[in-house]
Amino acid sequence: MKVLVLGCGMQGRGEQERDVCILRVDVKGIRNGKSERQLYHVIDYRDLETGFTAMNRTVGFPASIAAIMILKGEISEKGLLSPIHHMPFEIFKKKIRKTWYIRQKRLKI
DSSP: OEEEEEEEEOSOOSTTOOOEEEEEEEEEEEETTEEEEEEEEEEEEOOTTTOOOHHIIIIIHHHHHHHHHHHTTSSOOOSSOOHHHHSOHHHHHHHHHTTOOOEEEEEEO
């Protein structure tokens, strides 16, 4: 899996200033015995109504969703966990899609 942060930054700090975070995730693997590649693209901007920056949203929201999943028992393992092996991905994906529009492509390789 490759994660490429194409850019995150904010020019100013005024109330109407917006930052942007551009993220691309490139995943290659085997699914049902066949090679598969999936691309995810996230472009996020500061929410001027709430004041949350793109970095707040792209880093803080997934972490807070995972914390809530732990509190609800949706993640029950204890100790140092890997998001790849311990995160119930379909549940997480459903919750994160309520927060963002994520563009996904499934490619045959």
